[in-house]
Amino acid sequence: MGKKRERSDIVLDMLVAIQEKGGMIKPTHLMYKANLAHQQMKTYLDDLISKEFIKKMKKRNYDYLIITDKGSRFVEKMRQMKEFEKTFGL
């Protein structure tokens, strides 16, 4: 069985999933891509929106989630943190 993901890993997976879709994704697609349950996804989404890492948008009657600049910078910082962790063996 794989190691349980930490909160920071889940947040990173969600933001990366949006980036990989060109910065815009449908909520259901994000749920599958980030491998989350519905309730779990809602909790994380509220948190990410309140932190202004992502924002909601409506396009042709569909809801979309967009990663903000702040969110992109956060992804970069998190990736650097992972590299730092790997290098120093933390």
Next chain:
Amino acid sequence: MISLAYTPAWFNGKDIIIDLFSILILGLISFYGFMYYRLNRRNKNYIFLAAAFLLMALSFIFKILINFTIYYHVIETKNIGLFTLTYHTVQVSHILFIIGFLLYRVLMLLGLFTLYAIYARPKLATMILMVFLLLVTTYLTTSSYYVFHFTSFLFLLILALHYWKTYRRGRYYSNKLLAWSFGLITLSQIFFVFITLENWFYVGGEFIQLLGYLMLLITFIKVLKDGKKARKK
């Protein structure tokens, strides 16, 4: 006025620049360690790493301070027969040197021990005992200079070997760079032990230390760059 110890005349002040550079690198890694800890408070190793590098950076500040000697003016009076003579003299204070040297050694060893403890994970009782022994050997032994550099050498060697083993396991290039940088800093300690024989060893030690910290900076820049690259993939 400045009085420098150990250094050959032409090297006066240059060692301070090397130490300042080392402080900068250690401070930078410590700062990022604290910053990453704020992002992921669950992993306490970040805060230990940040503290370890901060302690080492502070220790270098005290190493720089011991190069400076305080001179102060004293008014003295002497009775010669019927006359009382009053005059100014300049005296040297060694207090800065003694405190500086002590703090330089204590902080450096505590920093290295903290870093070592991240990987060795000793029990609390062992940690208390180790800290006590480090303080005692730094302060009470007659040959504290040699004991300090030899202890630093051992800690650094263990850390360099640990990073090398990590590299062999995962073949991750940054681990290799880190192992090399710690290897070079370990080597510099051998040079520092022989300072009393010939002051050229001090110059050699300082240059190797500079190379070690330069490699640590390269490792750190690579970490930041790799983080950015991953985003573009």
